[in-house]
Amino acid sequence: MFRSRFATHPLRWAAIALCMLFSVGWLSPAFAQTPSADQIEMFQNMTPEQQQAILEAMGGSGSSSSSFPRNSGVRSDRRLEFPQTVRPRRAAEDEDSEATTATGAPRPRRLKGGDTVLLTMEVRQYKRRAPEIEERERREREQSQATMPGGRQMQLPQGAGQNGAAGSQQPSIEPLERSLEEIGRLDSIRERVLRRNPYKLDKWGILNVPELGPIPLAGLTAEEATQRLASELSLAEFIVSVVQLPLKPMGTEALKPFGYDLFAGTTSTFAPATDVPVPAEYVIGPGDALQVQLIGSTKGRYSLVVGRDGQINFPELGPITVSGRRFDDVRRDLEGRVREQMIGTQVSVNMGELRSIRVFVLGDAETPGSYTVSGLSTITNALFFSGGVKKIGSLRNVQLKRAGRTVVTLDLYDLLLNGDTSSDVRLLPGDVIFIPPVGATVGLAGEVRRPAIYELKNETTTAQLLQLGGGLLPEADPTLATLERVNEQRQRVTVGVNLASAEGKSRTLQSGDTLRVPSIRPTLEESVVISGHLHRPGEYQYRPGMRLTDVLPTLDELQPNADQRYILVRREIPSDRGIRVFSADLEQALNNPNSAANFELAPRDHIYVFDRESGRDRIIEPLLRELRMQSRIDEPSLEVKIAGKVKVPGTYPLEPGMRVTDLLRAGGSLDEAAYGAQAELMRYEVGSNGARQAELIEIDLRQALNGDPSANLALRPFDYLVIKEVPQWASQEEVEIRGEVRFPGRYPIHRGETLRSVMARAGGLTDLAFAEGAVFTREELKERERKQLATLATRMESDLAQASLMAAQETGKDAGQALAVGQSLLAGLRNAKPVGRLVIDLNRTTGARPGSEHDIVLKDGDTLLIPRVTQEVTVIGEVQSATSHLYRAELGRDDYVAMSGGVTPRADEDRVYVVRADGSVVTRSGGAWFNGGGVAIKPGDTVVVPLDTERMRPLPFWSAVTSIIYNLAISAAAVNSF
Incomplete structure (x- = not known):
């Protein structure tokens, strides 16, 4: 079994064996940092797959640093290091605004001391739920009960959905009510909390609200802070949220220490360049490789x-002993030895892989510790590798430090400010780079090129x-300039410093000072x-005696359509810094340069040129x-108003000595419809009784x-000038006559002109004219129809809502069918376009007496x-085939319906009606029209078979809606036929 496992998993076994071998080495203090030579040799003899398995077994990612020498045969992109160096936290990650997550999404900003937050606070609404809602939720909970092991029933929490997921997105509303006193108390607390917005966290990141007490929020995102506040018992009656405001605080907090962002954004691995030339002063040591090439009688590499x-x-x-010697010395030594001992042979010596x-x-340092670096590394390389220097x-x-002595002191300011790398020496094995605490620091803020905190x-x-x-x-x-410092009494004071003087430049600094340099005033x-x-707006140099025509010498300086008669000037009064506003007539100033119209300018004058098209507000x-801010009880606001038939009505500044004609000039002069004989001036003054009184003054404009x-007249504050309109002045009116007249087209009309008169001007009807089918439309009727349709649609929506509630209690087929029909009617009503047709008898109109x-x-x-x-008769509505038929005198209404296939089951046969060609409607109530049970039909008529809505128990109002939709469709078809 042991052999079979070994044969099946050779890589796993090799990894276990090497790990066991390494673990023995870990017991020896000599192996605390670097693998032994035997372990390196074993690693080299393995296949690449086995080496990769060892790296994975040792927890390496394949990209971390290694203590295996590069000449050991281990690939440089999979270097192994004991212990593995943790990637230091970079400065870019300290700044919330620049940090990102592993997926590249912006990292949420976390609150810290000094941040500004905005609190929103609402009182929870408690009200009784409707009984039908509670009943529906009860049924949902019963349907969503889940069976647990052992046959036990698990009751899902209130608000769980059908899928069993607890917790609705909307907070449940408890069936409770509050007293008026309780509501007033909660509203008072909410008002006091919101009145102090925005809040600033103290230096420890604690939110201090008098009504709530101190709440620590440091390290939390805005969303987490909202959840933190929701857990406070004192806020159980409120819905509170936290919004972080990205405000940049003023003062020393806005300054950052200089130079520390040099190490921001460094990579997680340190791989110094190996293809750079090796300097001649490089000291060779164990592990370095020399590339030697022999040329001549003896060849070799x-x-x-x-x-x-x-x-x-x-x-x-x-x-040959080379350790501890400079590379340049070793190269000359080897070249001399080859030249003396190998006759006819030359040698080329270069550095290969470095130790x-x-x-x-x-x-x-950000991550202090022991690091394996290249033999060419300098102090700054090692600092980058360790993550840089902490802010302290x-x-x-x-x-x-080398062998206990400080050999070099590096000032990174020399590198940052001057590019001086003379102190950035190369490192030797065992060197120690020590970063002491920061020394005395001062702040520099304001209008300087590099505001920061400097050491x-x-x-x-x-x-x-x-x-x-x-x-x-x-x-x-x-x-x-000012110098902020803490004095000997531990008080923060501000000292004025004149940096333009020698005394100010030589003022001595002390740690904690902040030098602020303000900017000059923004005023010109x-x-x-x-x-x-x-064409050329901008600033011009002021010269004593400068006049308006010096900055606007010709009318060519103005763009087309500029108002050259009303140019406004804003002037500051040096004595009280108040403003005065007055106008100028550039046309008069250019025609008479020596007149008062070409007034003398003053420093800081602002001249505005208006155009005639847009407003001037x-x-x-x-x-x-x-001007209103300058007003007082004895000096009212200097403004006047003009309205009526002027080109630019509105409110204008009251100028010194301003008269009626000046106000007309400000308003862009009289409009073409202005009544030039008379105007009205309304004057408001405070009477002897202390009340404001109005006086109407008639003005003879001519x-x-x-x-x-x-x-x-000379104007006073708040005067109101109204320019009347010429009696019976209006834009030119016109009507249009199209179709079968001798001269169709558009005709201008005069006030009170009638249709009979215009028809006579159009030459009357042609021999093919169908006067009974004339369609007369009017714009104001179309607007009235549009409003009525909107009202009907709103009413029908209300009826449908009531019908929906009734249908919810009834499950019959008629209820559902009624709702479907109602929705269809509502859609048709929404889509209906107003026509604005007026039913007329054209023959009677053209032959009528005047008046x-x-x-x-x-x-x-x-x-x-x-x-x-x-010669057509059209049948529409609830028939089998809505179509048109050729008119036949012997046929009646029912005959045309029968020719269209008869009515459908949904038709209302008792309400069939006829729409005449002139737009009038004929129903059964007009008994004189019946012959043989039907309505007498004429050419151009439309027979409408409506929908039977009462059979489905809807509101009777729906029947009228169907008639409206059909009639509008007929009128629209008549208009569109042209």
């Missing part, structure tokens, strides 16, 4: 590995700190801004808000436009459609 005794066995030369060395990274470790005092070494002044930060930005104001000094509907409304001061009731007064958009003579 050898790979000579340095043994543990420090020697190589050179063919024909014997052992692996064991170094230690200790102190404040020093970047400026990285020490390389000080030889820097003591603010000037040296600015040099570390890359200097000031162009927007920085060095004269207003000694400049004028122009924006709006022009986007610019004027913010200016009005500023005199005001001519410059009469008595009509062109009679049959002379139809036309409206804009009316349409008259006159078809040709028709």
